[in-house]
Amino acid sequence: MERLLPTDFPGADTAYDLLDLTRELADRELAPRVADFEERGQFPRAVIRTLGRAGLLGLPYPEEHGGAGQPYEVYLQVLEILASRWLAVAEAVSVHTLSCFPVYAYGGEQLRKLLPDMLGGELLGAYCLSEPQGGSDAASLATKATHEGEEYVVTGTKAWITHAGQADFYNIFCRTGGPGPAGISCLLADAATPGIVPQAAERTMGLRSSPVAQIAFDGARIPADRLVGAEGEGFKIAMQALDSGRLGIAACAVGLAQAALDYAVGYAREREQFGRSILEYQGLRFMLADAATGISAARALTLAAARLRDAGRPYSIEAAKAKLFATDMAMRVTTDAVQVLGGYGYVTDHPVERYMREAKVLQIVEGTNQIQRLVISRGL
Incomplete structure (x- = not known):
């Protein structure tokens, strides 16, 4: 890099x-x-x-x-x-x-x-926002927290939770009030709290070493002093966190695409067909050139949004652009890397097939790329 x-x-x-x-x-x-x-x-x-x-x-x-x-x-x-x-x-x-x-x-x-x-990493965290019926429509979440004395009693189900069953603490976005964003609050819960029950891990296409599962909240009692912010601030907290998280996913996409390009170039340099390295063929060279250009563009877009964040300036729309562009780019580059290796790209002896499977999820997490387009177009 x-x-x-x-x-x-x-x-x-x-x-x-x-x-x-x-x-x-x-x-x-x-x-x-x-x-x-x-x-x-x-x-x-x-x-x-x-x-x-x-x-x-x-x-x-x-x-x-x-x-x-x-x-x-x-x-x-x-x-x-x-x-x-x-x-x-x-x-x-x-x-x-x-x-x-x-x-x-x-x-x-x-x-x-x-x-x-x-x-310091002694406590690992997870972020419980999505639900089985409401991934993109976070404002309609149904997990409910009822305030009873010095506790909140949480009931509902969260979905697609990274670190489910492995995390030490969970941010739980739940409904403490009426419908819509204004009724959502955020609670910080210890993973060992009775009534917090991680379900079986999902069988995912990629990122198989990353546990993702639903979490059921069966009357889990969370101390009232674990309310983060004020009641009704949960949706604002969630959206602000996601702006930063989208930049993280964009950076991950750039790194994954760079790995795929580096591997494809190394393979093409060594692989010979018709008496010469396949890297000498223009069709393949142009494919790799487009990949390198896309990676550099995505990296620049991502770091430009980061500089806005560091300067305390609005960056939500730029974060959405970076996440959208970088993850779509990673999907193209990893697909092309498989193509460069031909049949060898389709087998697990080489990592490019894994890169391709992993790239797909980056277009989905932290808000699908369709949601990013919605955010960007609203900002116009």
Whole structure:
């Protein structure tokens, strides 16, 4: 990955050291394990904990809360490196970072005391927004929380929850009031709370080492002091978190596409047909050139949105553009990488078939790309 921080970037030396550390960890801890864990469908909790202890799970949060105080522009480049070695791990970092946002941005003093363990990776988070009948239409969620004395009693079902059954804490977006966004609140729950029941893991096309499942809330009692923000602020919290999460997914898409391109170029350089390397054939060279151009464009769009976020300027629409463009690009590039390898691209001996399967989900998570188009068009 090219170095994209300007020479006058504040803390540039520290940022470059961080990116070098990330590459070292990714090459040592991620790359040798990914094929085995993906084949077995096993979540690499120990690897995530190692990244946390290296400081990679709290990068964009302030140091006084246990984070690293890094700009989003740097954090996203870390995600890209991780995704280029193991997408499920990069997605886990992105989801965990997203899961820490409600407590950091809206939690009171008592809840913020949890941040050091959350940001240090000792506590893994999950984000419970989607439901079986309402993925894109989050404002119509039906999971209900009834305020009874010093507790909220939560009943309902969440769907497509990354880290279900593995997380230590859940952000639960639930209905405490009437219909629509104004009736939604956010609760922070310990995973061990009685009545929180993760269901069997979904059998997914890709990201098989990342557990995704429904979670049933069967009268789970959450202490009232675990309300994040005020009642009725849940939808606002969810949407703000998703703006940042979409940038994380965009960075993951760039890293995955870069891995696919690098592998395809290496294969094409070595593979010979009709007496010469297939990399010499114009049809294939142009395919790879288009892939390289798309990756650079997606990276630039993603980091430009990150710079807006770092500057405290509105970035929601730019985040939607980045997520839309980068994930559509990753789907094209990984598909073309399979094509470059021909029949070998279709077998598990080479990782490009996995890259292609993994790219698909990036067009769906954190808001489908159709939702991103809706967000962008409304902003026009």
